[in-house]
Amino acid sequence: MVIKTEALPCVSPEGEIPVIKTEALTKKYGRLTAVDQLNLEVKEGEIFGLLGPNGAGKTTLISMLCTILKPTSGKAWVNGFDIVKESSKVRKSIGIVFQQPSVDDLLTGRENLQMHNLLFEVPKAIRKQRIDEVLSLVNLEKRADDLVNTYSGGMRRRLELARGIMHHPRILFLDEPTLGLDPQTREHIWEYIMDLAEKECTTVMLTTHYMEEAEMLCDKVAIIDYGKIVVLDSPQALKNKIAGDVVKIKQKKPDIEKLRKLDYVMKAEEKDGLLYISIKDASKHLQDLLANTGPIELVEVRSGTLNDVFLHYTGREIREAEPEGGFWERVMKR
């Protein structure tokens, strides 16, 4: 399914205009600095991923860009509008899918969308058509007239997504868009998002806990920790730079120092009695590496993932668990 487009085609296909720009953007909660002097540029039509451990400041950043939160200091522009001084214009340019479900579960799916149409000034003549379009896009036509409190978690999420894109925003913010969804629905949603960016030239900024989601979707990824951008690049470039290929070795007396001196070894670490060595090109250097390690009990080679990159920069494993607040807890409370 493709949405008929009324949005402008990408002005510059490679997108030279920053659609989102921040300058030393900062948010403090008392002593805690959630977002710290952040500088960022996102180009038009880009899918931009924010990765980070819980509490890294991802949601705070998105909330500021969506004008829900006022920054403590610094500046930011969304679609060319100042987020503080021109918040109403910013709001007209954006669509948002929140981390916590925000569809009204005392209304039906269709009523939620009708309300959104009114709030976001969709012209009267095309309201009905837009609703039908997005409902079929997320496969909710049959349940559209049921109360949302009879929906499953995945259906709510899909309804939120439908609502977020219904007014054809230039920029779409997705805070954990596929959290708690089954793999099928997740892939479905990935397709919509990629379609949007490609065909409608919608700029997408998303946060995620899922590494494969970031790898699949994002043109650019920023790893955020303690409110700061630790690194920003395309997933491929990050993997090439940091992760390379990972060789796992089990050995009685490993000589890590010796391995580290090899020019193709990027990193070597011992963990739980196993040796993890990141090397540049396994197909080229594996033999030489093994020659240098001496006798081994076990060897395993895999290509590096974004997870390795993440680990490298934050020193922590990303937790693929529920984020703070607990999506399901909130749903269940109703």
Added chain:
Amino acid sequence: MSELEGIYAVWLREAKIYVREKERLVSAVISPLLWIFAFGAGVGSTVDVIQGYSYQVFIYPGIVVMTVLFTSLFYGIYIIWDRKLDFLKEVLVAPVSRASVFAGKMLGGATDAMVQVIFLLIIGLFINIPLTPLIVIKAFLMLLLISVAMVSIGLVIGSNLQSPEGFSLVINFVMWPMFFFSGALFPTNNLPKWLAAVTYINPLTYGVDALRGIILNINKFPIVLDIAVMFLFAVIMMALGILSFRRM
């Protein structure tokens, strides 16, 4: 235009939910019935005629005002639930001014209260309240003004608090004094000085007086003063409400 649509969108949501939650309507109608029949008839059996009316008839305008007061003030609690469950976020990020969001919510609350008013006016016909079409229209408009003021208080309190428990606590401190010191249950003519003073500074006193004037033709203050006080009070509360919504 778009602001009006925003107000309409918010109001429509409130109205739909109200119609769907039957318990809200049922419970809101039962308690005033108890006041009219149990309290009014019970106390009325020991109280003589007040200014030409039986006690049950005398307190009828006060009971209607009370219903409006309770429903309107308690409506503010929904804003806390909306925020707690994040349903308000969608509205708060919409390109609609906070004043419009407030107006929509406020009208939603007033709608709740006015549905009850209609029900109570119908009951009035059966207990010898002298209602004519003109009186009904006047009473309705006056009650709408009272409701607007009271819903605004509820929304001011609700938008500044985080927990429903806190809301109930605070609202009880507002609601009961306002009700008891409004003259809804007794005439304010022969009160001790301190009590009279309290009733004078209670804005609801003027609402009760206006309604009693409209329905039973018993006025303590000129009706113009009653309306002016209520109107001014409503405007102040709405202004506070809009300010509170802007900070949300």
